[in-house]
Amino acid sequence: MKRRVPLIIVFCVSLFMVIQYFVPLDSLERVYRSFLDYTIIIGVFALLLGIWSLCRVNYDKIKRKSENWQYAIITLTGFFIMTIAGFLSGWGRTDNYLYQHLFSYVLVPIQATMFSLLAFFIASAAFRAFRARSLLATLLLISGLVIMIRFVPLGFLSEPISDLAGWILRVPNMAAKRAIIIGVGLGAVATAFKIMLGIERAYLGRD
Amino acid sequence: MTTKRLTGHIVLGVVLLVCTLSIVVKGLLVTVGALLTLFIFSFLYKDNPYYKFAEHLFVGVSAAYWMCMGFWGTMVPNLFGKLYPPMVGSVIPALKDNPPEPFMVIPLFLGVLLLLRLSSKAGWISRWALAFIVGTTAGLNLVRYLRSDFIAQISSTMIPLYASGAAGFNLGETISNSVIFLGVMSGLIYFFFSKEHKGVFGTGARTGIIVLMVTFGASFGYTVMARISLLVGRMQFLFDDWLGLIR
Amino acid sequence: MRHLLRLFLILLLAFVVDGQSVYSQESDPVTSTADSVATEPVTPPPASAFGLAGEDMPNDNGHKLRVKWQYPAEAVGDITGFEIWRATSPTGEFRMLGQAPNDYFEYLDIGNKETPAPDFMANNSDFFYKVVAIGKNGLRTESEPGGPFRTYGQWFHRGKTPVLVGVVLFGCFTFYFIRAAKKGKELYVRPLAGIEAVDEAIGRATEMGKPTLYILGIGTASEIATIASFAILGRVAKKIAEYQTQLIVPCYDAIVMSIAQDVVRSSYLQAGRPDQYSDDMVYFVTNAQFAYVAGVNGIMMRQRPATNFYLGYFAAESLILAETGNSIGAIQIAGTDQITQIPFFVVACDYTLIGEELYAASAYLGRDPLLLGSLKAEDWGKGIVMALIVVGVVATIFGWDGFRELIRVNL
Numbered sequence: 078m079k080r081r082v083p084l085i086i087v088f089c090v091s092l093f094m095v096i097q098y099f100v101p102l103d104s105l106e107r108v109y110r111s112f113l114d115y116t117i118i119i120g121v122f123a124l125l126l127g128i129w130s131l132c133r134v135n136y137d138k139i140k141r142k143s144e145n146w147q148y149a150i151i152t153l154t155g156f157f158i159m160t161i162a163g164f165l166s167g168w169g170r171t172d173n174y175l176y177q178h179l180f181s182y183v184l185v186p187i188q189a190t191m192f193s194l195l196a197f198f199i200a201s202a203a204f205r206a207f208r209a210r211s212l213l214a215t216l217l218l219i220s221g222l223v224i225m226i227r228f229v230p231l232g233f234l235s236e237p238i239s240d241l242a243g244w245i246l247r248v249p250n251m252a253a254k255r256a257i258i259i260g261v262g263l264g265a266v267a268t269a270f271k272i273m274l275g276i277e278r279a280y281l282g283r284d
Numbered sequence: 285m286t287t288k289r290l291t292g293h294i295v296l297g298v299v300l301l302v303c304t305l306s307i308v309v310k311g312l313l314v315t316v317g318a319l320l321t322l323f324i325f326s327f328l329y330k331d332n333p334y335y336k337f338a339e340h341l342f343v344g345v346s347a348a349y350w351m352c353m354g355f356w357g358t359m360v361p362n363l364f365g366k367l368y369p370p371m372v373g374s375v376i377p378a379l380k381d382n383p384p385e386p387f388m389v390i391p392l393f394l395g396v397l398l399l400l401r402l403s404s405k406a407g408w409i410s411r412w413a414l415a416f417i418v419g420t421t422a423g424l425n426l427v428r429y430l431r432s433d434f435i436a437q438i439s440s441t442m443i444p445l446y447a448s449g450a451a452g453f454n455l456g457e458t459i460s461n462s463v464i465f466l467g468v469m470s471g472l473i474y475f476f477f478s479k480e481h482k483g484v485f486g487t488g489a490r491t492g493i494i495v496l497m498v499t500f501g502a503s504f505g506y507t508v509m510a511r512i513s514l515l516v517g518r519m520q521f522l523f524d525d526w527l528g529l530i531r
Numbered sequence: 532m533r534h535l536l537r538l539f540l541i542l543l544l545a546f547v548v549d550g551q552s553v554y555s556q557e558s559d560p561v562t563s564t565a566d567s568v569a570t571e572p573v574t575p576p577p578a579s580a581f582g583l584a585g586e587d588m589p590n591d592n593g594h595k596l597r598v599k600w601q602y603p604a605e606a607v608g609d610i611t612g613f614e615i616w617r618a619t620s621p622t623g624e625f626r627m628l629g630q631a632p633n634d635y636f637e638y639l640d641i642g643n644k645e646t647p648a649p650d651f652m653a654n655n656s657d658f659f660y661k662v663v664a665i666g667k668n669g670l671r672t673e674s675e676p677g678g679p680f681r682t683y684g685q686w687f688h689r690g691k692t693p694v695l696v697g698v699v700l701f702g703c704f705t706f707y708f709i710r711a712a713k714k715g716k717e718l719y720v721r722p723l724a725g726i727e728a729v730d731e732a733i734g735r736a737t738e739m740g741k742p743t744l745y746i747l748g749i750g751t752a753s754e755i756a757t758i759a760s761f762a763i764l765g766r767v768a769k770k771i772a773e774y775q776t777q778l779i780v781p782c783y784d785a786i787v788m789s790i791a792q793d794v795v796r797s798s799y800l801q802a803g804r805p806d807q808y809s810d811d812m813v814y815f816v817t818n819a820q821f822a823y824v825a826g827v828n829g830i831m832m833r834q835r836p837a838t839n840f841y842l843g844y845f846a847a848e849s850l851i852l853a854e855t856g857n858s859i860g861a862i863q864i865a866g867t868d869q870i871t872q873i874p875f876f877v878v879a880c881d882y883t884l885i886g887e888e889l890y891a892a893s894a895y896l897g898r899d900p901l902l903l904g905s906l907k908a909e910d911w912g913k914g915i916v917m918a919l920i921v922v923g924v925v926a927t928i929f930g931w932d933g934f935r936e937l938i939r940v941n942l
Contacts, residue, residue: 079408083415090416094423099695101688103592103644103654115391116417116753118363120786121354122395127785127815129402131347134814145833148340155344163352169360169375171352178313179345184819186317187342189518190324191821195847196515197328198854199508202878205857206504216494217501217877224505244460245502252464253499254870255437256471256492257886261868262434263701263912264890265755267905269426270705272418272758276901279762279893280418280752280790281411324825331832339825346819401789414752414790421753429755430697435940438916442923442935465924472913475887477720477906496885500874507871 084275091273131156155183220245306526318526321518363388441468467495577666578606580613583677585660590691590941593654593684594644599637600662600674607633614663614671615640621659621676626650642682654684690941700915704908712904720906725864725882726895732862733770736837742777743767744836746827746852747791748867749783749820750844755890756868757787760843761794762893763866767840768795772802780813781830783823788815824848828855841865841880842889845872853879866892 090112097105135149162176171177206218227242229235271277299322306315323338365372366385373380398413400406445465447457473485474492481489524530580600588595598615615638616625626649631638640660642652652658659678663671712718736743745764750757764780771778780795782788792813799808816826828851831839839856841849842865849865849872856863857879865876866884876883884892887909894902919938926934 079411083411086412086415087419087422090419091423091426094420095426095698098427099688099691101591101685106592106644111387112420114362115394116420117358118388118391119394119398119413119417120751120784121358121363122398122413123785123789124351124354124818125399125785126401126789127782127818128347128351130785130788130810130815131343131817134811137811145336148336151337151340152344155341156348157344159345159348160351163348163356169356169372171356176352180349182313182317183320183341183345184349186321186521187324187338187825188346188819188821189514189521190321191342191825191851192847193511193514193518194324194328194851195511198850199504199511199875201854202850202875203504203508206878213493213497216497217504217874220498220501221505221508222501224502225508245498246506248460248463249467249495250499250502252467253471253495255441255464255468256475257496257870257873258437259434259468259472259916260475260887260913261890262429262437263909263916264759264887265425265429265868266434266698266701267705267909267912268755268759268890269422269429270702271902271905272422273426276709276905277758277762277893279765279794280414280758281793327828331829336829339829342819342822343817343826346822347815347817350818398789401792410789411793414786414793417752417786418758418790421755421758424753425755426698427694430694430701431691431940431942434916435693435697435938438919439923439935439938441920442927444927445924446928465920468920469917472917475885476910476913477723477891478718478910480719480721497877500877503871504874504878507874 080281083281084278088273088275091269128156302527314526318522321522363392367392441465466491471495574666574668574670576670576672577610577664578603579672580662580664580674583660583662583674585658585678585680587681587683588639590685590688592644593656593682594642594652596640596642596652596658596680596682597637598640598660598662598677598680600677602636602664606664610664610666612665613638614665616661616663616673618659618661618676619657621678623659625659625661625676652682654682657681693938693940701908701912704911705905708904708907708911709901710904712900712907715900718900718903718907720891720895720903723884723888723892723895725866725884725888726892728862728864728882729767729896730770732838732864733767733774733776735862737774737776739837740776741837742779742834743771743838743840744827744830744834744856744861745778745780745840746843747780747782747787748841748843748845749823749848750787751784752786752790754844756842756844757784759890759893760866761790763840763842763889763896764791765794765798766893766896768798769802772799772804772807775804775807778812779830779834779836781816781823781827782813783816783818783820785815785818788813820846820848824851827852831855831859831861835859836861839863841867841876842884842892843867845869845876847872850875850879856880 093105094109094112097109132153135152137143138146138149139153159176159179162173162179163171165175166173203218203221206214206221209215209218223238223242223245227239231238268277272280303315303319306318320338320341323334326332327335360372361376361379365376365379366382366388368384369379369382394413394416398410401410441464443461443464445458445462447454447461449457470488470492472492473488474496476485476489479485520530580602582601584599585596586599587593588597600613602610602613610633612633613631613635615628615631617628617640618625628640628650629638640652640658643650645651657679658681659676660680661673661676663673665671708718733743745767747757747760747764748754752758768778778795780791782791792810795813796805796808799805816823830836831852832855836856836859839852839861841852841856841863845852845867846869849867849869853863853865853876863880864882864884865880866889867873867876868886868889870886873883873885877885891906891909894906923934926932
């Protein structure tokens with residue numbers, strides 16, 4: 078019961094998803110769309126589990142006074158204030174001052190700054206690639222450099238570099254991406270098959 | 285040590301002064317945004333209490349934000365609104381007069397099953413809901429990958445190795461087409477799992493990894509500018525929106 | 532009395548004429564401007580379209596019809612285009628569907644599938660069409676109604692035949708090789724550096740007394756990459772349980788967290804150490820992309836894992852995570868099917884599983900004959916793809932484009 082029912086559900090649902098792709102019946106399409114809606118709704122229920130996990134982990138930190146426990150208070154405070162703000166305006170509305178401003182002046186700037194850290198990290202990663210001493214790393218570096226400097230004015234070198242960059246993007250780049258996509262396609266299909274047939278069942282646990 | 289501490293105090297003093305001025309001139313909100321931006325940037329130097337503060341605040345606020353979004357944006361219109369339309373009449377008047385959809389009890393049931401994870405005895409039953417999601421994924425991906433990625437890429441590689449145009453034989457195009465053909469073939473050879481990379485096969489696989497590396501380099505180089513522009517955006521926020529130094 | 536009668540007749544006539552013109556304006560907009568011809572006798576109305584034909588479009592549930600018509604070649608220059616109107620009976624109310632340019636003599640009518648919609652087209656039903664030619668002078672001439680044209684629903688989408696062939700063929704390969712593996716046939720798989728390093732990496736963490744960090748990416752459970760990562764997590768967690776070292780799995784998605792908890796719990800059970808498992812190992816951080824990154828960066832900086840795994844679906848955060856991991860000196864093993872993120876992992880990590888290698892990893896780690904059998908099937912799939920490409924290339928050299936058409940998916 079514990080193992081078999083989930084496997085039967087996986088098999089039936091996945092088989093239905095495959096069949097509906099080939100059979101153009103409205104009724105099947107409606108069920109298909111409903112299934113997709115169901116997964117989104119189940120996802121929101123799961124979010125409650127996530128929130129439970131977040132609160133418990135942080136509460137435990139505070140209770141045990143483990144290292145950096147003071148910051149767990151900040152997480153929980155931030156969480157509760159934003160939650161209260163989300164329900165402050167009444168049923169279905171979030172247009173209150175607190176919610177909007179927490180979004181615009183806390184969430185947005187931190188998010189944008191975290192994203193912009195990538196500029197520094199991409200530089201440090203490129204620097205590491207510079208120091209690499211293997212043929213493959215050198216190839217990666219040269220090709221990366223050619224693409225990076227393709228718009229930089231370098232006198233008589235500008236045109237050939239720009240041409241070479243265009244060629245790399247159009248030809249070897251496309252070829253390798255195709256090989257990866259074909260491989261990924263096959264691997265994904267094989268994995269989907271294994272899940273459908275119950276060969277791959279790690280996601281169910283083993284007890 | 286004392287010099288370091290002194291420098292620290294000076295920096296803190298300057299920051300406090302700038303903040304006080306900023307609160308007076310620009311208002312509290314922009315100052316908060318700018319400070320949080322600086323806190324996150326401080327991570328580049330090393331992990332420190334300011335970063336820890338911003339990080340923990342960010343985690344808590346974002347989790348609550350997405351929970352509210354999930355509740356008001358998904359749960360209310362897609363579940364409650366369909367089970368009992370008058371319930372959402374005040375928010376989405378268009379849904380109010382729709383007939384109820386009794387089948388929406390299914391996701392409600394599966395969602396409740398999932399919540400049973402919190403019980404140590406009935407936790408196993410939550411796998412039914414997970415199995416539903418995994419089954420949907422498996423079936424969907426089985427055909428999706430074959431359709432969009434796989435077959436389209438094969439047919440696009442079927443190009444003539446000998447290219448000729450109106451002006452006759454086209455050497456450049458012929459070379460490019462041949463490189464695409466050889467690149468795809470050698471890339472595929474590289475991904476063979478059940479063949480040893482030896483002999484002709486080994487040469488193919490080595491060619492494959494060379495093409496892959498050139499591609500990874502190109503992809504890396506292509507992203508650099510986009511990432512730098514993100515940083516420029518943040519700098520603009522600090523120096524223009526906050527400090528008003530750029531005009 | 533005679534005068535009175537004459538007056539009455541004149542009034543009656545005036546009323547009838549007036550009523551007729553009102554009627555024509557309101558109920559039949561198609562011919563409305565034709566009435567004004569009398570006042571502008573300079574240009575005649577355009578010629579009428581004729582020979583309306585309709586055919587059902589295949590591969591749907593009977594909601595599409597293609598309408599074709601003919602038009603005198605010498606009159607094409609006099610018109611700006613056509614309007615296409617549809618009704619359920621020749622005398623019923625016609626509804627305008629759309630327009631076509633003057634040199635286009637067919638229209639694909641894609642009806643709505645839902646009943647309350649005004650342009651609903653039912654399966655197995657008859658429809659009638661009118662084509663209105665719109666003259667450059669603004670005058671319009673409608674054709675005779677054409678029909679009935681019937682819609683038919685199909686049970687199989689023929690355009691998707693190549694996909695079906697692919698699924699069946701690949702399914703057969705998988706079955707065959709799994710059976711062969713079950714019978715005990717030895718299947719060779721070449722070594723993958725990233726996989727071989729897993730043991731060593733966990734061993735290192737054990738020696739150093741530091742934790743191992745396992746990141747499943749920011750995909751949901753709907754990503755194949757995430758599902759492949761669960762399988763690897765199971766193997767990794769089992770080894771960690773055996774070595775009695777610490778595992779940290781911070782999650783981005785709550786469903787992924789739920790599944791990962793099950794996976795790790797059962798791995799500990801398998802390793803004979805169920806008491807050492809706790810839900811605190813696998814926990815939820817947040818499902819905001821960069822807040823998650825900030826949180827994981829914090830974990831790396833404060834808990835200093837010796838080994839980091841990044842396996843699953845990744846987007847822009849890949850480089851931030853991998854570079855932070857690099858800065859703390861952790862051994863890093865990454866793998867994703869996202870082409871745009873692979874380069875960052877290649878540069879910042881010690882080992883990278885590229886695309887398909889991520890899916891194959893669980894078979895490698897488990898050495899389960901059933902899973903290895905499916906790897907062999909994938910190789911056969913690749914072999915067939917290569918053969919198809921070679922044949923396709925040869926075909927194009929000889930100018931036979933039909934081969935490429937054979938494998939085209941028409942949605």
